Amino acid sequence: MAVKSLGVVMNGVTGRMGYRQHLVRSILAINEQGGVELSDGSRVTLDPLLVGRSEEKLRDLATRHGLERWTTDLDTALGDAANVVYFDAQLTSVREEAIVKAIDAGKHVYTEKPVSETVEGALTLAKRARTAGVKNGVVHDKLFLPGLLKLRRLIDSGFFGRILSVRGEFGYWVFEGDWQQAQRPSWNYRSEDGGGIVVDMFCHWDYVLTNLFGRVEAVTARAVTHIPERWDERGRRYDVTADDAAYAIFELAGGAVAQFNSSWAVRVHRDELLELQVDGTLGSAVAGLHHCVIQPRTATPRPTWNPDLADEQRYREQWQDVPDNAPPKNGFMAQWEQFVRHVAEDGPHPYDFLAGARGVRLAQAGLQSSDGGCRVELPELTL
Known part of the structure; x- marks a missing residue:
């Protein structure tokens, strides 16, 4: 079956959660298993572009994991048509502004929570994403x-x-x-x-x-x-x-x-x-x-x-213990797979910006x- 590649801008990946759970245990783990399998049997691998403020940290991460793409310029990353998804694991205080840029650039957005510092900001993002016609999701890992x-x-x-x-x-x-x-x-x-x-x-x-x-x-x-x-x-x-x-x-x-x-x-x-x-x-x-x-x-x-x-x-x-009945999988990785299917073939993903606004x-x-x-x-x- 065919294998497609999906460019993913990963902003804030030098932080603890962005690095451990999202880059290493999700994106890289997905690629190691051959990508995300779609309903027709084809697969989607993910091509991460690491974004952050520190050239030294980004270069070190890229070298450590054999990755070629990294930048401190978010605008350039969002301007590349090969990057279809924007992911945000930054501090909450700067997240909303970056997500607005991603939406305006036509990117599908997946983000850590809280999606915004305020309910009003979260609802504005939800409305903006709906108007732009971009898919959006908030981490619901638990x-x-x-x-x-x-x-x-x-x-x-x-x-x-x-x-x-x-x-x-x-x-x-x-x-x-x-x-x-x-x-x-x-x-x-x-x-x-x-x-x-x-x-x-x-x-x-x-x-x-x-x-x-x-x-x-x-x-x-x-x-x-x-x-x-x-x-x-x-x-x-x-x-x-x-x-x-x-x-x-x-x-x-x-x-x-x-x-x-x-x-x-x-x-x-x-x-x-x-x-x-x-x-x-x-x-x-x-x-x-x-x-x-x-x-x-x-x-x-x-x-x-x-x-x-x-x-x-x-x-x-x-x-009495309840049996597993299925091999356990990292929760962050499982939701990444769900969001990729949402982007690639319109699979279900109910955990959108509105759900994120309820949490805020x-x-x-x-x-x-x-x-x-x-x-x-x-x-x-x-x-």
Whole structure:
């Protein structure tokens, strides 16, 4: 079968996510397997053009992976007709301007989230892309995680009955940077640079909840800064101006309630860094990034509350593993393949700029709720 090549402008690829997840584990991995297979059996390989501000970093990446195309000139990259797709993994604060340029150049756009710093900006991008007739998508990687794919199977099978609640625990201890190097970039902790766990994670929680359990209709949240000072990549102390933890209640269409704790100041006592417990009338499940366990109604034990006696039940041992049933694939790579099929043969890809705008809105509503100490309702968002 024929193999076609698709030029992809990759902006911000020298950053952690752009490099590891999108270049190495997605684009290069796709090419190593022979490209993306289309419905007619043909394949599409991807020809990345690395874009960034540092010639030295770009040259080093290109040399390391045997790539020939890189530039610090975004306008020239977008002016090349061979480049059909524009991908953005820059800081959120500069993303919207670059995406506008890509849309005006007639490129299909795939981007990291948040798609914009504001709901208004995200909706403007969605309208602009629709008017220009370009395909657009926002990273929804967590839907492709093996653990959440197992949850999807359970939901589709009717395993839960009526879903009552979802409890999410996400996070880990990010070192302050003084005596051990931080595991996250310092801009994550500066609101003026687009940092903050609400801005980062609520976009994820929106699409996870919406696509698995129901649209978020209201939010009550409390965002806090637990660690007020940190040290950056060069060892310089700085004041933290963004939230590093958030505690939220999301009310979902259909009546289920979701509670999420998100924190970069929590020590892990979980099997995985993200875990979701879903409780329904017919059964419950606990899903992480990779694993998922279930407890059906017929196998639910009968706990009895008695604080005067030690509880002899081994609750974790009473759950059953859900099998993979398919080889796991990197979630970023899986969605890249989906977006390539969307561009190449108009395959389905529901995670567009409007979906991205919903995530931005939930983040803004969470901050509004925290600042005002109130519950914020979220009506349906449309163009």
